[in-house]
Amino acid sequence: MELRDIEIFLALAEELHFGRAAERLYVSQARVSQAIAKQERRLNAVLFDRENRRDVRLTAVGRQLRDDLVPVYASMRESLERARAAARRVGNTVRVGMIPGNVHYLRDYWQEFRCRYPEVELEFRHAPFTDPFAALREGELDVLVTWLPVEEEDLTVGPTLFLDGRAVALSCDHELAGRCRVPVEMLADFAITSARMPPYWGNTLVPEHTPAGRTIERGPLVTDMERLLLQISQGEVLHLVPAHSVPYWSRPDIAWRPADGLPPLTFAMVWRTEAESDAIRSLAQVAADLGQLPAATA
Numbered sequence: 001m002e003l004r005d006i007e008i009f010l011a012l013a014e015e016l017h018f019g020r021a022a023e024r025l026y027v028s029q030a031r032v033s034q035a036i037a038k039q040e041r042r043l044n045a046v047l048f049d050r051e052n053r054r055d056v057r058l059t060a061v062g063r064q065l066r067d068d069l070v071p072v073y074a075s076m077r078e079s080l081e082r083a084r085a086a087a088r089r090v091g092n093t094v095r096v097g098m099i100p101g102n103v104h105y106l107r108d109y110w111q112e113f114r115c116r117y118p119e120v121e122l123e124f125r126h127a128p129f130t131d132p133f134a135a136l137r138e139g140e141l142d143v144l145v146t147w148l149p150v151e152e153e154d155l156t157v158g159p160t161l162f163l164d165g166r167a168v169a170l171s172c173d174h175e176l177a178g179r180c181r182v183p184v185e186m187l188a189d190f191a192i193t194s195a196r197m198p199p200y201w202g203n204t205l206v207p208e209h210t211p212a213g214r215t216i217e218r219g220p221l222v223t224d225m226e227r228l229l230l231q232i233s234q235g236e237v238l239h240l241v242p243a244h245s246v247p248y249w250s251r252p253d254i255a256w257r258p259a260d261g262l263p264p265l266t267f268a269m270v271w272r273t274e275a276e277s278d279a280i281r282s283l284a285q286v287a288a289d290l291g292q293l294p295a296a297t298a
Contacts (some may be wrong), residue, residue: 001039006073008035012048013066016056092120094279097127097135098145105244106145106161108293113286120279130196130223136272142280147242147265151200156276158269158284162293165243166259171235177255184261185210191219193228193239204265206240211261229254242267 001009012021012032022029040047047062058066098106110122127135127144133152135141147164150157168182176182176190184207192206209215219237222228231237233253241249242265246256269287271280 003076005035005039006069008032009039010066010069010073012036013058013062092279093123094120094283095123095125095142096145097125097141109287109290112290113283116286117282142271142275143283144270145267146270147204147267149200150270154273155270156273159288160292161267161269161287163264163266165264166262167241167243167246168257168259169232169239169241170255171233172253172255174235176257179257181258181260184259185212185214187216187238188214191217191237193222193237194218195222
């Protein structure tokens with residue numbers, strides 16, 4: 001039996017009147033009669049005794065079917081409602097990808113968004129630093145918080161969130177660990193990590209040359225954070241990071257020092273143009289209304 005046929009049967013079993021059952025379900029009396037007749041043909045049994053054209057009584061078979069279907073129908077309704085609720089949650093969830101420090105640093109945006117749009121859930125996810133736009137394109141993220149520039153035809157760049165200074169991650173026993181700050185010229189004396197990123201990010205994250213023209217050597221390609229931290233702690237490489245994220249990567253074997261002489265990173269929201277939704281536009285509008293946060297420093 002189809003769900004609508006079950007609804008018609010149970011409505012008639014309760015009302016015991018074709019007219020009232022039809023009115024309750026917003027269908028015609030003919031539709032009720034047709035549905036009951038179809039059920040009776042399928043079961044090869046009479047479900048209702050028709051005393052007259054409208055008033056009816058359940059037969060023994062009808063009573064058994066009613067008793068069996070009431071809990072089944074209630075369970076089906078609950079299941080459908082749970083599915084609808086899940087669909088609403090999915091439709092009203094914005095999955096934001098970012099490096100871990102972004103979540104706390106950008107809390108003013110998140111709090112304001114929740115105040116304005118309590119029906120929309122924000123879900124934060126880790127964004128890998130290799131192949132950073134894949135999660136957007138594969139539908140795993142709705143919004144990515146990342147540094148600029150972003151020069152991708154299928155992506156929309158939203159409002160600027162903040163400017164960020166730079167810091168150097170190095171082994172605690174590295175020769176530069178004793179310094180309070182690391183000038184960019186000194187980076188040319190050591191290997192700097194490299195990662196699989198868009199080519200236009202190359203000079204943004206790690207310049208090819210120092211202001212004096214010295215070449216900054218690229219170290220081995222890094223594909224995951226655990227491997228990166230191990231290489232840093234062993235003194236194999238240095239790694240440049242956004243300054244605001246330093247407190248969230250604290251480790252006893254790694255030191256973090258401000259990097260002098262490098263331009264700040266500009267962070268913004270980015271999303272896939274074709275996947276833009278009201279919730280994404282609302283999040284971007286909140287960021288635009290609040291304006292750019294103060295620049296971060298190491």
